[in-house]
Amino acid sequence: xxxxxxxxxxxxxxxxxxxxxxxxxxxxxxxxxxxxxxxxxxxxxxxxxxxxxxxxxxxxxxxxxxxxxxxxxxxxxxxxxxxxxxxxxxxxxxxxxxxxxxxxxxxxxxxxxxxxxxxxxxxxxxxxxxxxxxxxxxxxxxxxxxxxxxxxxxxxxxxxxxxxxxxxxxxxxxxxxxxxxxxxxx
Amino acid sequence: xxxxxxxxxxxxxxxxxxxxxxxxxxxxxxxxxxxxxxxxxxxxxxxxxxxxxxxxxxxxxxxxxxxxxxxxxxxxxxxxxxxxxxxxxxxxxxxxxxxxxxxxxxxxxxxxxxxxxxxxxxxxxxxxxxxxxxxxxxxxxxxxxxxxxxxxxxxxxxxxxxxxxxxxxxxxxxxxxxxxxxxxxxxxxxxxxxxxxxxxxxxxxxxxxxxxxxxxxxxxxxxxxxxxxxxxxxxxxxxxxxxxxxxxxxxxxxxxxxxxxxxxxxxxxxxxxxxxxxxxxxxxxxxxxxxxxxxxxxxxxxxxxxxxxxxxxxxxxxxxxxxxxxxxxxxxxxxxxxxxxxxxxxxxxxxxxxxxxxxxxxxxxxxxxxxxxxxxxxxxxxxxxxxxxxxxxxxxxxxxxxxxxxxxxxxxxxxxxxxxxxxxxxxxxxxxxxxxxxxxxxxxxxxxxxxxxxxxxxxxxxxxxxxxxxxx
Numbered sequence: 001x002x003x004x005x006x007x008x009x010x011x012x013x014x015x016x017x018x019x020x021x022x023x024x025x026x027x028x029x030x031x032x033x034x035x036x037x038x039x040x041x042x043x044x045x046x047x048x049x050x051x052x053x054x055x056x057x058x059x060x061x062x063x064x065x066x067x068x069x070x071x072x073x074x075x076x077x078x079x080x081x082x083x084x085x086x087x088x089x090x091x092x093x094x095x096x097x098x099x100x101x102x103x104x105x106x107x108x109x110x111x112x113x114x115x116x117x118x119x120x121x122x123x124x125x126x127x128x129x130x131x132x133x134x135x136x137x138x139x140x141x142x143x144x145x146x147x148x149x150x151x152x153x154x155x156x157x158x159x160x161x162x163x164x165x166x167x168x169x170x171x172x173x174x175x176x177x178x179x180x181x182x183x184x185x186x
Numbered sequence: 187x188x189x190x191x192x193x194x195x196x197x198x199x200x201x202x203x204x205x206x207x208x209x210x211x212x213x214x215x216x217x218x219x220x221x222x223x224x225x226x227x228x229x230x231x232x233x234x235x236x237x238x239x240x241x242x243x244x245x246x247x248x249x250x251x252x253x254x255x256x257x258x259x260x261x262x263x264x265x266x267x268x269x270x271x272x273x274x275x276x277x278x279x280x281x282x283x284x285x286x287x288x289x290x291x292x293x294x295x296x297x298x299x300x301x302x303x304x305x306x307x308x309x310x311x312x313x314x315x316x317x318x319x320x321x322x323x324x325x326x327x328x329x330x331x332x333x334x335x336x337x338x339x340x341x342x343x344x345x346x347x348x349x350x351x352x353x354x355x356x357x358x359x360x361x362x363x364x365x366x367x368x369x370x371x372x373x374x375x376x377x378x379x380x381x382x383x384x385x386x387x388x389x390x391x392x393x394x395x396x397x398x399x400x401x402x403x404x405x406x407x408x409x410x411x412x413x414x415x416x417x418x419x420x421x422x423x424x425x426x427x428x429x430x431x432x433x434x435x436x437x438x439x440x441x442x443x444x445x446x447x448x449x450x451x452x453x454x455x456x457x458x459x460x461x462x463x464x465x466x467x468x469x470x471x472x473x474x475x476x477x478x479x480x481x482x483x484x485x486x487x488x489x490x491x492x493x494x495x496x497x498x499x500x501x502x503x504x505x506x507x508x509x510x511x512x513x514x515x516x517x518x519x520x521x522x523x524x525x526x527x528x529x530x531x532x533x534x535x536x537x538x539x540x541x542x543x544x545x546x547x548x549x550x551x552x553x554x555x556x557x558x559x560x561x562x563x564x565x566x567x568x569x570x571x572x573x574x575x576x577x578x579x580x581x582x583x584x585x586x587x588x589x590x591x592x593x594x595x596x597x598x599x600x601x602x603x604x605x606x607x608x609x610x611x612x613x614x615x616x617x618x619x620x621x622x623x624x625x626x627x628x629x630x631x632x633x634x635x636x637x638x639x640x641x642x643x644x645x646x647x648x649x650x651x652x653x654x655x656x657x658x
Contacts, residue, residue, distance in 0.1 A: 019225055022199050022628075023248020023348045029292065030347055032334045036327065039316055049296060050314035051196050051616070071223060073201070100245040103230035112229035117452050120228060120581045121568065123459065124449040124468070131455040133205060133220045157248060157348050 010040075011171060013062045014055035015047040015091075016081060018074040019101055019140065020067030024092035025049070027157035031164055038164075041171055055084040062087050062170055066157075068094040068101050069146050073135035082147035087170060090143045091163070093156040098142040105139050113137070151176050155184045188212070188607055195619050197297040197314070199249050199628045204597055204618055212607030217598040219622060221458035221590070228580045236265050236554075236571050237355055239580075243567065244349045246584075247628050249292070251349050252285035252340060253560035253585075256422075257567045259353035260556030264442075265571060267549035268356035273540035277343055277358050279422045280532045281350065282558070284339025286421065286525035287377070289561040290477075290518045291336060293626045294384060295329035298515055301620050302391050307613035328380045335377040339529060342366040357544030364539055371533050378491075378526050385495055385519045392516055401603055403511035403596035403621050406431035408463065408473030410588065411483035412441075412559045419484040419496075419524060421559040427483050428463060428473060433507050437465065441557025444566050448583065460590045461583055472591040475563025476625060477517035482507040487520075489527035495520045511596045511624040518626070550575070560585045562628050586627040596621040 017025060025048060029035065045060055046052035055063060063085025069078055082088055093099045104112055110128075118126040143149055153166050153176070162182040169176035193203035206217045227246060231239065239258040244251030256278050263270060270278070296315045304313050304321060312320070319326040337347040343362060344350030352358050392399055410428045414420040417427075428437045428447075439447050450459040451468040463471035473479070481500075487493040499520060502508050508517075532538055552575075556567040563585030570579040586593075600621040605614045 017201075019223060021245050021248040021251070023245070023251065026248045026348055029296070029333070030337060032330050033327065036319055036323075036330060039319065044314075044316055048194075048196060048199075050316070051300075051310040053194055053196060070225065073222060100242065101225045101230075104226040107226070107229050107232075112226045113224070115229040115232075116224065116226065117459070120450070121445055121579070122448060122450045122461070122581055122583060124451060124464075126450070126452045126459075127454075129452065129454050129457055131220070133203070133218070133455050134222050134457060137224055137226075156245070160347075 010043040011062060012043050012045055012056075012060035013047075013064070014045045014060045014081065014085060015064040015066070016077055017048055018065060018067030018077060018095070018143070019070035020092065020094045020099070022048075023157040024066035024095075027160050028163055030160040032160070034160075034164055038167060042167065055081060057084070059084045059086070061085065062089065062167075064089045064091050065143050066091045066095050068098045068140045068142060069138070070101055070104075070140045071135040071137045075138070075146060078143055078146050087150045087175070088143075088147065089151045089153060089166065090149045091153045092158055093154055095143045096152050096154045098140050099156070102140045109137060109139075153178050153182075158182070159184070190605070190607070190610070190615070192615050192619060195622055197300065197619070198623055198626070199247070202622065202627070204622070206601045206605060206618070208607035214598075214601045214605050214607065217601040217618070218455055219590075219594045219597045221456045224457045228582060231577055231580050234577050236262055236569055236575050236577055239567070239569065239577075240353050241351065246582075248348050249289055249628055250285060250560050250562070252281050253558065253565050254567070255350050255353055256282055257556035257558055257560075257565050259355065260558070261554035261567045261569045262355035262556075264554030264556075265551055265569060265575070266355045266547035267551050268545040268547050270357040270545055271540075271542045273361075273537045274357035274543045274545075275423070276532050276535055276538050277362060277543070278353055280362075280529055280538070281340050281343045281352065282422050283525040283529040283532070284336045284343070286336070286561055287339070287381075287522055287529070288333045288336025290522040290525070291329060291333040291381075291384070294388070294515060294518060294522075295326070295333075297626070298620075298623050299329070301616070301623065302515065306616050306620060307611075310612060310616070313616070328383070332377055332380045332384075335373055338373075339370060342370060354544070356547060359543075361541050361543060362538055367533055367539060371530070374526065374530050374533070378523075378530075381519065381522050381526050382491065385516075385523055388516045388519045389498070392513070399510050399512045402617075403599045403624070404509045405595060405599065406507075406509055407592060408436065408471070409479035409482045409507060410473045410475050410564055411480040412557075412564065413484055414488070417485035419480055419487045419492075419521075421480075421521075421525070423558070426557070426564065429483050429507070431507065433482065433505070437463070441564075441566065442555040444555065444557065444568070444583070450583065450587070456590070458587055458590050461588045462591070469591065473588065474592045475585055475588040476514065477521050478508060478511075478514045479563065480559065481517045481520060487524050489524050489531070491527055492520055492524035495523060511592075511621060514624045514626070562586055562626055563588050584628070586625070589625045589627065593622050593625050593627060596624065
């Protein structure tokens with residue numbers, strides 16, 4: 001992978017996960033040695049595997065979000081990422097389409113909470129947690145229902161090759177389009 | 187009184203936040219670990235065919251999808267009344283060992299490693315795996331290859347590294363090819379050497395950091411883990427044993443009987459429930475799970491290299507349970523050694539290439555409870571169906587859940603030991619996060635219930651007013 005003149009310095013990257021299983025970020029790590037090579041060209045700022053908690057205020061070039069929006073905290077995280085990146089990528093089926101957790105939308109939210117915290121067979125004297133410290137669940141949405149998304153990479157998770165392709169396209173200044181072997185919904 | 191909030195807690199899997207409440211003198215009064223998400227798997231799977239579960243439940247967690255896949259398949263075996271033939275069990279266990287290798291390697295090097303090898307007070311901008319790669323590229327590359335080897339085992343069996351499609355009710359859907367077996371055997375000794383190096387690295391770190399380790403969230407508790415018939419470490423199939431804080435066995439039971447023994451408590455400030463031993467009750471009946479608990483419970487390890495290291499582990503507290511939270515890191519590497527030795531045993535088993543991979547259903551039961559040791563601790567999946575096999579009730583207790591009480595306690599202890607509200611530093615707060623990281627929580631798993639768990643650190647005063655929020 002070579003870098004041409006579109007970006008003068010290292011490309012800054014921020015990633016975060018919303019409601020997901022972490023599998024998309026695992027697939028990112030599954031680039032193995034290629035990820036190590038990419039570090040010459042890409043500077044990772046905030047991400048779940050680093051200790052910077054939020055994208056830098058000065059912004060980054062590429063923001064990647066995995067996961068669906070399913071609570072009030074996810075909404076804030078998605079909006080901050082949008083505000084602070086030039087190109088926003090929705091990575092994985094949850095971010096692109098809402099994913100597995102959208103099954104929850106077919107149930108009454110209070111019923112679902114009651115099942116989890118009151119009715120489950122192992123729960124003793126349960127109740128639904130309500131502390132203001134916690135975010136409130138909302139109907140599950142894909143990222144582009146909340147903020148504008150520039151590029152989509154489906155897959156459950158997208159393959160490491162597809163993620164590598166995506167980052168490579170961004171590095172040479174092209175908006176990536178998932179096609180061929182990289183376009184998979186599973 | 188002030189409150190400090192750390193959000194999100196980083197280098198853990200999933201979303202959590204921590205609040206630290208200070209008294210008027212600026213000393214830590216209480217601290218809470220808030221698991222801040224819920225997704226709802228137990229509800230939204232109702233009404234679906236039971237056999238979809240081995241495909242649905244891996245989506246609970248992309249780090250340990252194999253655990254959910256296998257536990258789910260075990261529950262499904264029971265629903266159709268089938269006992270998978272031995273070759274199918276071998277392939278399931280082999281995939282499970284692959285996951286232990288990759289998950290433990292990733293945690294040790296990529297999530298905890300920056301604290302251990304760059305320091306708790308290192309600049310947060312470089313205190314991550316990238317910083318580790320720059321500081322020690324040779325070590326980092328070995329770590330990357332080790333994780334890749336674990337993932338490769340999973341891929342060669344199931345076709346995918348993440349979210350496998352292999353186990354089905356009554357067995358598995360594909361054999362292992364001879365060429366895949368040869369390829370894996372060709373690389374396993376090299377990978378074993380990397381694990382041995384990691385074990386020594388961990389041991390050396392503990393020798394150099396004795397003082398820190400001894401004041402870092404050391405506390406007594408019960409321990410729950412699976413053992414085999416001889417009381418040896420078992421990760422895949424066996425009975426559960428609970429020991430008390432002195433190491434004395436309290437209860438032994440089959441995973442399928444979990445409801446008689448384990449209850450779950452709810453607190454208002456977390457979406458993650460708190461399991462406890464019913465016989466003793468909440469909160470005295472709390473216990474720990476995962477690598478440290480497993481080695482505390484086990485009497486021996488059945489593979490030679492891991493057994494050798496296990497003997498040293500047992501000498502740490504003269505045979506009594508090892509209580510310090512940081513020791514999880516060392517226990518994790520001993521388990522990785524067991525996992526890779528066990529993987530080799532399975533690969534050399536004459537039945538591993540067999541095509542006898544599925545048992546026919548023999549009496550539909552409509553109920554199944556799967557149980558195994560996931561990388562982070564004991565995992566239960568409990569399914570009930572109607573007569574057509576449609577799910578009517580789903581209950582899961584995940585590994586990280588069992589450690590919820592312990593993580594909360596560790597957070598509070600470390601906050602009290604290291605956080606000074608009047609002279610707050612980033613490194614103090616990172617130590618609080620490191621207390622959580624020691625348990626390698628998998629918050630996607632924990633929050634299968636309803637959400638995801640951001641971690642945040644915020645200081646509030648005694649009137650509840652926010653004084654400082656740690657954001658990096």
